Amino acid sequence: xxxxxxxxxxxxxxxxxxxxxxxxxxxxxxxxxxxxxxxxxxxxxxxxxxxxxxxxxxxxxxxxxxxxxxxxxxxxxxxxxxxxxxxxxxxxxxxxxxxxxxxxxxxxxxxxxxxxxxxxxxxxxxxxxxxxxxxxxxxxxxxxxxxxxxxxxxxxxxxxxxxxxxxxxxxxxxxxxxxxxxxxxxxxxxxxxxxxxxxxxxxxxxxxxxxxxxxxxxxxxxxxxxxxxxxxxxxxxxxxxxxxxxxxxxxxxxxxxxxxxxxxxxxxxxxxxxxxxxxxxxxxxxxxxxxxxxxxxxxxxxxxxxxxxxxxxxxxxxxxxxxxxxxxxxxxxxxxxxxxxxxxxxxxxxxxxxxxxxxxxxxxxxxxxxxxxxxxxxxxxxxxxxxxxxxxxxxxxxxxxxxxxxxxxxxxxxxxxxxxxxxxxxxxxxxxxxxxxxxxxxxxxxxxxxxxxxxxxxxxxxxxxxxxxxxxxxxxxxxxxxxxxxxxxxxxxxxxxxxxxxxxxxxxxxxxxxxxxxxxxxxxxx
Amino acid sequence: xxxxxxxxxxxxxxxxxxxxxxxxxxxxxxxxxxxxxxxxxxxxxxxxxxxxxxxxxxxxxxxxxxxxxxxxxxxxxxxxxxxxxxxxxxxxxxxxxxxxxxxxxxxxxxxxxxxxxxxxxxxxxxxxxxxxxxxxxxxxxxxxxxxxxxxxxxxxxxxxxxxxxxxxxxxxxxxxxxxxxxxxxxxxxxxxxxxxxxxxxxxxxxxxxxxxxxxxxxxxxxxxxxxxxxxxxxxxxxxxxxxxxxxxxxxxxxxxxxxxxxxxxxxxxxxxxxxxxxxxxxxxxxxxxxxxxxxxxxxxxxxxxxxxxxxxxxxxxxxxxxxxxxxxxxxxxxxxxxxxxxxxxxxxxxxxxxxxxxxxxxxxxxxxxxxxxxxxxxxxxxxxxxxxxxxxxxxxxxxxxxxxxxxxxxxxxxxxxxxxxxxxxxxxxxxxxxxxxxxxxxxxxxxxxxxxxxxxxxxxxxxx
Numbered sequence: 001x002x003x004x005x006x007x008x009x010x011x012x013x014x015x016x017x018x019x020x021x022x023x024x025x026x027x028x029x030x031x032x033x034x035x036x037x038x039x040x041x042x043x044x045x046x047x048x049x050x051x052x053x054x055x056x057x058x059x060x061x062x063x064x065x066x067x068x069x070x071x072x073x074x075x076x077x078x079x080x081x082x083x084x085x086x087x088x089x090x091x092x093x094x095x096x097x098x099x100x101x102x103x104x105x106x107x108x109x110x111x112x113x114x115x116x117x118x119x120x121x122x123x124x125x126x127x128x129x130x131x132x133x134x135x136x137x138x139x140x141x142x143x144x145x146x147x148x149x150x151x152x153x154x155x156x157x158x159x160x161x162x163x164x165x166x167x168x169x170x171x172x173x174x175x176x177x178x179x180x181x182x183x184x185x186x187x188x189x190x191x192x193x194x195x196x197x198x199x200x201x202x203x204x205x206x207x208x209x210x211x212x213x214x215x216x217x218x219x220x221x222x223x224x225x226x227x228x229x230x231x232x233x234x235x236x237x238x239x240x241x242x243x244x245x246x247x248x249x250x251x252x253x254x255x256x257x258x259x260x261x262x263x264x265x266x267x268x269x270x271x272x273x274x275x276x277x278x279x280x281x282x283x284x285x286x287x288x289x290x291x292x293x294x295x296x297x298x299x300x301x302x303x304x305x306x307x308x309x310x311x312x313x314x315x316x317x318x319x320x321x322x323x324x325x326x327x328x329x330x331x332x333x334x335x336x337x338x339x340x341x342x343x344x345x346x347x348x349x350x351x352x353x354x355x356x357x358x359x360x361x362x363x364x365x366x367x368x369x370x371x372x373x374x375x376x377x378x379x380x381x382x383x384x385x386x387x388x389x390x391x392x393x394x395x396x397x398x399x400x401x402x403x404x405x406x407x408x409x410x411x412x413x414x415x416x417x418x419x420x421x422x423x424x425x426x427x428x429x430x431x432x433x434x435x436x437x438x439x440x441x442x443x444x445x446x447x448x449x450x451x452x453x454x455x456x457x458x459x460x461x462x463x464x465x466x467x468x469x470x471x472x473x474x475x476x477x478x479x480x481x482x483x484x485x486x487x488x489x490x491x492x493x494x495x496x497x498x499x500x501x502x503x504x505x506x507x508x509x510x511x512x513x514x515x516x517x518x519x520x521x522x523x524x525x526x
Numbered sequence: 527x528x529x530x531x532x533x534x535x536x537x538x539x540x541x542x543x544x545x546x547x548x549x550x551x552x553x554x555x556x557x558x559x560x561x562x563x564x565x566x567x568x569x570x571x572x573x574x575x576x577x578x579x580x581x582x583x584x585x586x587x588x589x590x591x592x593x594x595x596x597x598x599x600x601x602x603x604x605x606x607x608x609x610x611x612x613x614x615x616x617x618x619x620x621x622x623x624x625x626x627x628x629x630x631x632x633x634x635x636x637x638x639x640x641x642x643x644x645x646x647x648x649x650x651x652x653x654x655x656x657x658x659x660x661x662x663x664x665x666x667x668x669x670x671x672x673x674x675x676x677x678x679x680x681x682x683x684x685x686x687x688x689x690x691x692x693x694x695x696x697x698x699x700x701x702x703x704x705x706x707x708x709x710x711x712x713x714x715x716x717x718x719x720x721x722x723x724x725x726x727x728x729x730x731x732x733x734x735x736x737x738x739x740x741x742x743x744x745x746x747x748x749x750x751x752x753x754x755x756x757x758x759x760x761x762x763x764x765x766x767x768x769x770x771x772x773x774x775x776x777x778x779x780x781x782x783x784x785x786x787x788x789x790x791x792x793x794x795x796x797x798x799x800x801x802x803x804x805x806x807x808x809x810x811x812x813x814x815x816x817x818x819x820x821x822x823x824x825x826x827x828x829x830x831x832x833x834x835x836x837x838x839x840x841x842x843x844x845x846x847x848x849x850x851x852x853x854x855x856x857x858x859x860x861x862x863x864x865x866x867x868x869x870x871x872x873x874x875x876x877x878x879x880x881x882x883x884x885x886x887x888x889x890x891x892x893x894x895x896x897x898x899x900x901x902x903x904x905x906x907x908x909x910x911x912x913x914x915x916x917x918x919x920x921x922x923x924x925x926x927x928x929x930x931x932x933x934x935x936x937x938x939x940x941x942x943x944x945x946x947x948x949x950x951x952x953x954x955x956x957x958x959x960x961x962x963x964x965x966x967x968x969x970x971x972x973x974x975x976x977x978x979x980x981x982x983x984x985x986x987x988x989x990x
Contacts, residue, residue, distance in 0.1 A: 095597075095598075113578065235923060278927075280986045311684060390581065434729070461927045517986070
């Protein structure tokens with residue numbers, strides 16, 4: 001209900017345990033979705049992606065606009081979710097099939113929305129009329145115009161190799177047996193382990209009142225592992241690792257292999273058994289390259305979403321002003337092949353793009369959809385996203401990252417006398433976009449003493465104000481790393497997002513922990 | 527919205543189909559769970575409607591059990607063909623799953639209930655007015671809520687989000703072991719967040735709540751409380767690090783109890799993930815700390831006659847006067863733990879097979895008025911805002927360091943607002959340090975708590 005976005009430390013687990021969706025290993029719809037789509041063959045606008053015929057959608061859009069709405073769209077979706085989970089050494093799968101059509105009419109900046117789970121033309125027209133009536137101005141008496149639809153083409157493609165349907169369910173289970181053994185046999189201190197994989201195929205057709213139709217099919221694969229360990233003193237620690245991509249299993253090799261994900265969660269959990277309580281106070285923090293980019297998604301990105309900017313987030317009226325230290329460039333990119341926040345078109349039919357939000361410390365743009373972009377006098381940046389046909393689109397991030405700088409990454413810790421090094425914030429977090437206050441739990445970190453990484457620490461949190469944290473960045477490394485994350489952003493609706501950053505140092509940030517209070521720490525030499 | 531016999535029929539058809547699909551091999555048990563919901567959501571901003579969504583939706587989730595192996599599938603296509611195809615697929619692939627002797631589709635022996643034609647017992651969890659009130663009235667209600675906060679003080683600069691939401695749902699359940707029936711629930715709620723500004727300082731404040739009955743819902747009060755929360759924090763500053771007593775407001779306390787209840791899930795305990803393992807009968811909290819889960823609470827927003835697998839709900843005291851009495855069980859965990867289900871199989875809807883979860887969870891009130899609790903503190907902290915609480919508590923160790931805001935308590939009274947501090951400690955130590963429980967039990971949807979006080983906590987801050 002609140003614009004705050006809590007993610008629990010165990011959000012991935014929570015998602016899998018509570019909302020176990022999945023396998024259509026043998027479902028007719030999944031087979032059909034996969035057999036003929038952009039997922040398999042190429043650009044998302046393939047004719048094979050047609051769910052409902054253009055003439056029916058054209059009539060539905062015409063009816064939707066028949067009572068004087070300013071603009072509107074019809075969003076058709078069908079999706080199949082397959083998952084495999086090994087929990088407590090028990091391997092199970094689930095299957096979910098969903099379909100529906102969302103109707104949106106916008107009049108005077110107000111959105112009216114309804115959906116139906118039927119593809120029957122009569123139900124579509126009935127729902128279109130219902131929304132048109134709801135949006136009708138009291139004086140509107142305009143005759144319904146006839147809208148025709150022209151397909152949009154996109155240069156972007158998101159092939160899924162292999163297709164989930166090309167692997168027999170028995171082979172998937174065998175793969176999970178091997179993964180289960182790998183996790184449980186890694187160390188005698190392991191007391192529990194979970195491995196999870198989800199494959200999602202989403203096919204959408206978006207017909208807009210300006211006569212366009214965008215079609216695309218996206219295949220998402222997500223993998224996660226969580227490991228629980230118990231120390232000799234009885235302390236229990238847990239850690240997880242994850243990857244996600246708009247791609248098939250072939251993508252998950254090397255650093256992104258399922259084996260690496262399992263090994264990563266084991267190693268992080270075991271390190272926590274050796275860790276000391278994090279010091280607390282205001283001092284330098286060095287953030288490792290890669291998935292720590294989630295920190296800037298949380299602390300700054302949300303405040304740059306056009307709806308929140310319009311209503312007075314701490315980023316309101318900041319275009320052209322300094323919102324980060326010189327040398328800091330923040331980008332939101334929806335065009336990166338395979339990355340989880342990428343797509344050909346956003347969920348209102350706008351082509352995706354690479355958007356520079358902050359350039360060398362200066363705010364250049366916001367994350368815009370059609371409605372909120374217009375209210376700010378900006379054009380859509382292709383950030384209008386929705387979780388499914390059940391929701392109208394809202395401004396959301398895609399793959400958000402800080403561009404690389406010039407300082408060799410290895411020099412950054414060396415230049416820091418005292419502080420903490422965060423390998424992986426990974427602990428979930430929350431932001432209050434009005435004040436810009438944010439917090440992040442820290443999953444995996446170590447002390448920095450005299451320019452060297454020493455003991456692991458546990459229980460740290462970092463918090464502060466987004467803009468102040470960005471202005472406090474005093475070193476940007478040369479090692480930009482983009483992380484294909486299985487993370488889901490939860491701003492009222494869930495959406496896959498990616499992150500990235502080079503190694504950076506934030507000179508002063510509030511660190512919370514149970515350990516020693518550090519006061520009067522030098523920021524460290526530059 | 528009405529009872530729809532065709533949905534009970536499709537649930538029965540699904541489980542029969544599963545049984546027949548297994549003919550010739552090992553027997554198949556199955557369960558079908560259908561939900562049919564209607565809801566309205568209205569977002570308002572600057573005294574105008576920003577968005578209105580009307581939702582009607584139904585779907586089915588099916589669990590199939592064969593030879594100790596369990597599979598789950600769901601769909602929102604309720605045609606006989608779609609449901610039949612899904613069930614056939616589940617029966618086919620379940621053979622590949624891991625066999626687990628504790629998998630169970632409950633019958634009467636496990637507490638499973640069969641209802642008569644009229645459905646399960648009505649526990650007052652439904653109000654027909656919620657679906658019946660015209661949409662225009664709901665829009666006006668949302669507008670009044672936002673306006674009440676905007677008019678609360680000239681320092682209120684605007685709302686960041688103001689949402690009205692209601693829902694009515696019918697749930698139908700059937701299985702091959704004799705469970706069959708239906709029940710209905712309703713809810714209405716709202717939440718709003720405001721910006722307060724005074725000169726260069728800005729603060730946020732929010733409030734949200736939900737109810738079963740339309741008559742209990744007071745939209746203006748929600749708006750005013752959120753505005754009051756924003757304005758009262760204006761000028762908040764950090765304080766220096768120190769250890770002191772802390773008073774916890776009910777809306778923050780419920781989040782702590784909810785976190786603890788998550789660790790009292792028998793599933794977490796049995797899988798070795800909870801620090802409450804092997805603690806039954808031991809003192810884990812202060813005397814006077816009594817935590818109860820009540821699935822049959824009159825007027826509770828999570829009240830239902832049966833849980834997510836058709837087992838009768840009950841009242842379950844979890845912690846009584848500081849002593850841990852039981853964990854929360856569904857049938858799977860009960861079979862594993864050789865005990866009975868507490869009726870706590872929780873499902874997020876037809877699309878989720880669910881797991882162990884709370885129903886209506888509350889801390890039993892004590893006899894101190896909240897003002898009296900405050901009056902006994904010479905210098906302390908009153909916690910009213912937390913950021914990322916669930917992310918800030920490590921469930922494996924109970925350690926936490928939570929970015930927070932609130933007020934100083936000086937000589938028994940709330941004084942200056944505080945922001946930019948962390949509250950640090952350990953959850954288990956804190957439970958034992960609870961020294962006052964207020965008389966003011968306050969509900970926020972399905973979670974309730976009075977004001978509580980702990981004798982000492984570490985406040986970390988950069989203030990001078």
